[in-house]
Amino acid sequence: MVAPALLLFGLFGLVPLVGVAALSVARWDGLGSISWAGLTNWTSVLTDSATWQSLWLTVKVMVVSWLVQTPIALALGLFQAPRGRLRALFAVLFFLPLLLSAVAIGLTWQALLDPSFGIGSTPGLHWLAKPLLGSPELALYTVIFVIAWQFVPFHALLYQAGIRQIPTALYEAAALDGAGPVTRFLHITLPQLKYTLVTSSTLMLVGSLTYFDLIFVLSGGTGGPGTATRVLPLSMYITGFQAHDMGRASAVATLLVVFGLGLSLLTTRLSGFTRMDSQQEGM
Amino acid sequence: MSTTVTKTRTPATERRTVPSHRAATPGPVRKNPVPGILRRALTGGAALFWTAIVVVPIYWLVVTSLRSKSDFTSDSPLALPSHPTLDSYRTVLDGDFTTYLLNSVVVTAGTVVIAVAVALMAAFSIVRNAGSRFSRVSFRVFLLGLAIPLQAVIIPVYLLIIRMHLYDSLLAIVLPSAAFALPITVMILVSFLRDVPRSLFEAMIVDGAGDWRMLWSLAAPLARPALMTVAVYDGLQVWNGFLFPLILTQSGDKAVLPLALTLFRGQFGIDVPATMAAVVLSTLPMLALFILARRQLVAGLTAGFSK
Numbered sequence: 001m002v003a004p005a006l007l008l009f010g011l012f013g014l015v016p017l018v019g020v021a022a023l024s025v026a027r028w029d030g031l032g033s034i035s036w037a038g039l040t041n042w043t044s045v046l047t048d049s050a051t052w053q054s055l056w057l058t059v060k061v062m063v064v065s066w067l068v069q070t071p072i073a074l075a076l077g078l079f080q081a082p083r084g085r086l087r088a089l090f091a092v093l094f095f096l097p098l099l100l101s102a103v104a105i106g107l108t109w110q111a112l113l114d115p116s117f118g119i120g121s122t123p124g125l126h127w128l129a130k131p132l133l134g135s136p137e138l139a140l141y142t143v144i145f146v147i148a149w150q151f152v153p154f155h156a157l158l159y160q161a162g163i164r165q166i167p168t169a170l171y172e173a174a175a176l177d178g179a180g181p182v183t184r185f186l187h188i189t190l191p192q193l194k195y196t197l198v199t200s201s202t203l204m205l206v207g208s209l210t211y212f213d214l215i216f217v218l219s220g221g222t223g224g225p226g227t228a229t230r231v232l233p234l235s236m237y238i239t240g241f242q243a244h245d246m247g248r249a250s251a252v253a254t255l256l257v258v259f260g261l262g263l264s265l266l267t268t269r270l271s272g273f274t275r276m277d278s279q280q281e282g283m
Numbered sequence: 284m285s286t287t288v289t290k291t292r293t294p295a296t297e298r299r300t301v302p303s304h305r306a307a308t309p310g311p312v313r314k315n316p317v318p319g320i321l322r323r324a325l326t327g328g329a330a331l332f333w334t335a336i337v338v339v340p341i342y343w344l345v346v347t348s349l350r351s352k353s354d355f356t357s358d359s360p361l362a363l364p365s366h367p368t369l370d371s372y373r374t375v376l377d378g379d380f381t382t383y384l385l386n387s388v389v390v391t392a393g394t395v396v397i398a399v400a401v402a403l404m405a406a407f408s409i410v411r412n413a414g415s416r417f418s419r420v421s422f423r424v425f426l427l428g429l430a431i432p433l434q435a436v437i438i439p440v441y442l443l444i445i446r447m448h449l450y451d452s453l454l455a456i457v458l459p460s461a462a463f464a465l466p467i468t469v470m471i472l473v474s475f476l477r478d479v480p481r482s483l484f485e486a487m488i489v490d491g492a493g494d495w496r497m498l499w500s501l502a503a504p505l506a507r508p509a510l511m512t513v514a515v516y517d518g519l520q521v522w523n524g525f526l527f528p529l530i531l532t533q534s535g536d537k538a539v540l541p542l543a544l545t546l547f548r549g550q551f552g553i554d555v556p557a558t559m560a561a562v563v564l565s566t567l568p569m570l571a572l573f574i575l576a577r578r579q580l581v582a583g584l585t586a587g588f589s590k
Contacts, residue, residue, distance in 0.1 A: 001494065002421045005405035005465055008397075012440055012462035013428050019439030030441075075329035092577075093334055096341055098584065099569040101523035103541040104562045107548060108344050111555050112360075119343065122360050149336065154584060161585045210432045213525040217545065233434040241530065246438055256435040264430050 020257065023250035030244050041247040051252065053227060054235040058259075061144055061231055062208040068148050069155055069204060070197075076152065077159025078189075091160075094153045102150065106217025109146045133218055136228040143215055143229050150214065151207070155200045162196030163189070202267045209260050212237070232256050348372070348559040355556050371560035375547070380564065382536055383543035386453060387522060387565075390539050393457040394521045395514050398464040403510065405465075406472035407502045411484065411494070413477075422473065428466035437530055444531050455531040456539065460524060464517040471586045475509035476502060508579075515576050516583025522569060540565040 027037040045051050080091050097105065112118050113132045120129025132142040170188050179187070190197075212233040215223065223230030223238060230238070232252060240249025343360060348371055350364045358365055405421070412418040440459050449455040479502070487497050503510070528542040538546060544561055551557040573580055 001404040001408035001498070002418070005401045005469060006421055006424065008401060008458070008462045009425065009428055009465045012443070012459045013431055013436070013465075014424070016436035016439030016443065017431060019442065020436055023438060023442070028442075072329060072333060075326050076333055079326035079330040090330055090334060093337055095573070095577075095581075097337060099519070099573055100562075100566055101525065101541045101544075103523075103525050103544045104566055107544055107558060107562055108340055111347070111559065112340055112343055114555075117356060117360070117555065119339075119360050149340070152333065153337075157581060157585050206430070206432075210434050212434050213541075216525075216529075236434065236438075240438055246442075250438050253435045253438060256432060260432050260435065261430060 017257065020250050020253045023247060024254045026247045026250070028246040030240065030246050037247050041251040045248055045251040045255075050227065050230075050235070051255075054230055054232050054252075055255075057140065057229070058209060058231045060140065061147070061211065062205055064141075064144050065147055065151075065208050066201060066204050068144065069152050070201065072148070073152050073155035073200065074159050074193075076156035077163055080156060080160040081163040094156060096153075097150050098153050100150075102213030103217050105146065105150050106214050109149075110218055113142065134225055136225050139219070139225055139228045143218055146218065147208075147211055147214060151204070155204065158196055158200045158203075159193065162193050166192045198267065202264060205267060206260055206264050209233070209256060209263070232259075344559050344562060347556055348563050350556045352554055352556060371554075371556040372564065374551070374554070374557045375561045375564060378547075378550070379535065380543075380561070383538055383540050384564075386538060387540040387568075390453050390456050390460070390528075391518050391521045393453070394460040394464065395518050397457065398461040398468050398517050399510060399514050401461070402465055402468035402472055402513070403503065403506065404498065405469050406476050407498050408494075409469070409473055410476040410479075411497075422469075425466045425469045428463075429470070431463075433463055433526055437526060440527075441530050450531060451533045451537055453532075453537060456524075456527045459527055459531070460521050464520065468513045468517060471513050471583075472506060472509055474586075475506055479505055511576070512579045512583045512586060515572060515579040516586075518572065519569060519580065519583075 023034075024041055025037055025039065026034050026041075028034040076094060080087055080094070100108075110133060113120075113128070115129045115131055115134070118128070119125055120127075122128075130138065132138050166189065170192070171184060174184050174188055210233060211231060215229050215231060215234055216237070219225075219229050219234075223234035233256065236249045236252040236256065239252060240246050339361070346362075346364055347355065347360075349367045349369070350358060351366060351368050351370055354365055405425075409418045409422050444450050444455045444459070449458070483501060483505075484497060487501055492500075523541060524539075525541045528539045532538065532542070535546065544558075544565060547558055547561045551561075
């Protein structure tokens with residue numbers, strides 16, 4: 001009875017994984033026939049400074065996103081964890097971005113940040129009347145902010161679930177020992193959240209390789225202004241589906257796969273994280 | 284028999300969010316695990332700050348959709364509309380919105396039904412044959428699947444869909460979407476079915492039940508909460524999915540809502556209120572889902588990732 005699932009997933013998940021590597025040594029415009037290209041796609045991708053710039057942007061989005069989202073998500077998780085009516089109301093509000101599609105979020109923020117008719121034309125908020133998405137210096141940070149807007153609620157949920165699992169006995173024992181709130185946070189909450197922190201960070205880092213929909217919409221499908229927000233997935237899309245060079249795009253996609261798998265291996269190794277770990281240290 | 288079992292068992296995915304399981308751990312249950320004024324000030328401040336950041340754009344989205352085109356340029360952005368009107372909604376609904384809505388419903392329903400049915404069969408078989416090598420390898424395959432980014436394999440998927448003569452059809456979105464929903468769906472269902480006592484299955488075998496009957500009359504009813512969770516979660520993902528529709532369909536009458544929203548932008552141009560009305564309309568079904576099935580939604584989002 002596993003067969004149908006394996007078949008479906010094999011066809012659209014595993015075959016393409018091999019296929020993308022195969023296509024990276026092929027010449028194909030997306031419509032006509034496919035022919036052997038040898039390593040030309042690879043030499044052209046790896047010697048093109050645009051590829052390295054895309055890679056650099058991808059890394060930048062990844063690192064800055066992590067630095068922005070983790071503290072906010074952790075703080076929100078701490079806030080949401082205790083039960084109560086007011087907190088439940090807040091939790092509902094925080095949740096709203098998770099219901100919106102990336103396209104809906106992109107269109108809303110794009111209009112909201114419009115320098116002439118957007119939020120910047122509100123009295124007192126004129127400092128926002130800048131081309132936040134139109135200037136090459138600001139666009140990437142604006143994109144990172146909107147990404148945070150979309151994903152912080154999800155990570156806050158993870159932290160909230162993690163915090164609710166911490167045995168209260170640990171805090172009681174610490175209180176008996178006279179530990180203050182800061183000590184308790186540093187020596188109980190944070191270590192107990194190790195598993196959640198690793199999970200959330202892995203999802204954030206690996207996930208940041210795949211930010212496509214939102215950046216696509218915010219930049220009008222160009223990864224612009226110029227190439228200011230052209231991260232790897234966008235570069236792949238533009239090369240393949242706009243410039244009709246599927247072979248070259250497949251080489252970029254293969255980079256993405258390697259990068260993604262490497263990153264998830266690295267984060268799980270470095271943190272010494274395995275699912276077999278006891279999640280209740282000291283109990 | 285199955286009803287009593289359902290009552291006593293909480294699904295693995297929900298157990299994390301349901302408070303009652305905490306009562307099972309010894310010691311008093313305290314409401315607030317991290318007390319202290321400092322924590323309250325810091326987290327409360329962060330919460331207020333982030334609430335503003337979350338709420339202001341959503342508020343703006345709604346009030347803008349209720350403005351007329353002329354008021355949009357003259358009203359202050361965050362003020363209530365000076366002449367509230369549903370004209371923008373009328374503009375959107377007079378267009379092809381219903382076609383897009385129907386496409387989204389068909390794609391979402393088709394994907395969820397296929398993914399959940401196929402995943403339940405797989406999960407059942409994996410759990411029932413836990414000892415076999417084949418089972419273990421299949422489970423590994425789905426675990427690996429969690430790490431495959433959609434974007435990275437979209438070109439071969441596009442090639443496959445063309446060769447299968449499915450390009451520019453709704454089925455072209457349904458099949459890959461279902462395939463990519465499988466890893467997480469199988470994982471959640473496996474972790475749920477693992478907790479079903481073996482004795483229940485053995486009792487059914489004694490009664491002469493085959494695999495299909497066990498699946499249909501024992502596993503499926505028992506797993507209902509988990510099935511709800513994965514269905515709601517997969518549904519949300521597919522409803523909001525953009526990459527597959529963008530790459531695998533082309534004509535306007537095959538567009539699903541997220542793709543249609545980008546078309547609206549081209550169509551309405553500077554008519555921002557109409558674009559925002561389309562955004563609101565496309566989100567309403569998910570808002571309804573959130574109101575009706577909030578617990579399943581939260582459980583689905585955190586299941587498999589939090590423990």
